[in-house]
Amino acid sequence: MFKKTLIIGCGLIGSSILRAIHSKKLSKSIIVFEKSAKNISRIKKIKSNIRFVKILNNQISDVDLVIICTPMSEYKKIILKLNKNLKSKCLITDVGSTKTNIIKLKNKYLNKKLIWVSSHPIAGSEVSGPEYGSKNLFLNKWCVIIKEKRKIPKKINLLKKFWKKLGSKVILMDSNNHDKIFSITSHLPHLIAYNLIKTAQDSQKIQRKNLIQYSAGGLRDFSRIAASNEIMWRDIFFSNDNIINAINLFSKNLNSFKKIIQSKNNKKLLSKLVNSKKVRKQIILSKQDVAKPDFGRE
């Protein structure tokens, strides 16, 4: 499918792509740009004959696929290097979690001869690093490809094929829609989880008790999400403007929830709680989770 692929940043996502490309034989050779010595030694265990580069210079000039898997705050630096060293036939993509900012950055800084079609595989975990990667990470997961006006369809189709080979269900969206949708289904839930953990920490100080040891009744699940990579999530929170609207809507709802409790409005509270179950059913129907009950992880 490709002659030479360059993976820039080889953590959980980058190394999972590396494993999948290798396993499905999607590229004759693979170059990995990775600075961390610890990560490099871990990646070497996946496949011994990977070429590593520590600077993006003319060593990368003959690649035909570039996948950027670093935190988004690294992108600008990377674009300037790509401008200097890539040929126009090369396809560039990335796996960043917010899209309007990336499209803007690319339109501003990327050499107009180069082609970048942005991707967002909806896959990951609270852990990071290549040691947690898996060739099956993208299997049956959504991958959003960002469609821009005047984008060359041929390259979109190539990228679509690539993600499908990795097992993903591909959907095309514009960057605005993407950022609105994921502000609700991913970015707000993470922010809320972080905020809940902060609230538990504060309460622990106020109450002077070890609350955390009694977390099995709910807090535990949030703590997992709130243990996600801080650099990745800082970049997301700073780059998706829709998060502020999402927080405002959440706060409005929380305030109304509080009032329902304070006024002991039985009917309104019950209808609120019953309604939530509908979403659970939709999530299971759309295969975003399984119906198997959870009694805590043993």
Add this chain to the structure above:
Amino acid sequence: MFKKTLIIGCGLIGSSILRAIHSKKLSKSIIVFEKSAKNISRIKKIKSNIRFVKILNNQISDVDLVIICTPMSEYKKIILKLNKNLKSKCLITDVGSTKTNIIKLKNKYLNKKLIWVSSHPIAGSEVSGPEYGSKNLFLNKWCVIIKEKRKIPKKINLLKKFWKKLGSKVILMDSNNHDKIFSITSHLPHLIAYNLIKTAQDSQKIQRKNLIQYSAGGLRDFSRIAASNEIMWRDIFFSNDNIINAINLFSKNLNSFKKIIQSKNNKKLLSKLVNSKKVRKQIILSKQDVAKPDFGRE
């Protein structure tokens, strides 16, 4: 350990206790008070020779252990029946999730000759009903026993032994402390999950898009918790006054989180996100969850 046990309400928790008592041979015979015909036929599959009662009358007068496992809003009615039919040597307990309200109710309505020591096993799931019960539900889970002033220590010790036989780690607390702790580790997380799901539903209407199908990136985990039993959770939200304080602290933190994002305060945001990981470590160290990473349930 007991001659005759009465389980009042035999859903997920009641049927799990039933299974555990049966398996560990903790009671010579078991009576189940359960109204739902569907539940009764399911419980009969667990053990055929259980006696079912549909009213609490003199049929229950010779029991020496009563475990109330109904929603808390049923307790008052039950207490009035117990007053009429129980003997003073009997030990009464319950598994309700809030405690100050139960202690008040008991002190107001329970016949002073009867002895009630309140329990709260920290175990459960988003599902309800006896078909999901398990004899191992309480294994290695906390069980809080409420200690009141002037409570007869002999009965506390008996109850302690009972929960330990079911595999629980027992801890004694007063009802105030209990309600403060679990307002943070359980009640607030559930309320926040319900509120997040409501916010996603509202956004779906506002954006006119099927957001829910992209829930794998975080929302999914909250939807599970927000699919919990509505009667149980209505009773909890209406009976733990500490929830309002918890909501207020959460809102204050959320507002400050929003300001940090709006002002793009890198240092503050990073320290917030890094701090959350500490709680995760505490939760794993205190065996409230396992360190195994989660990539979504397949």
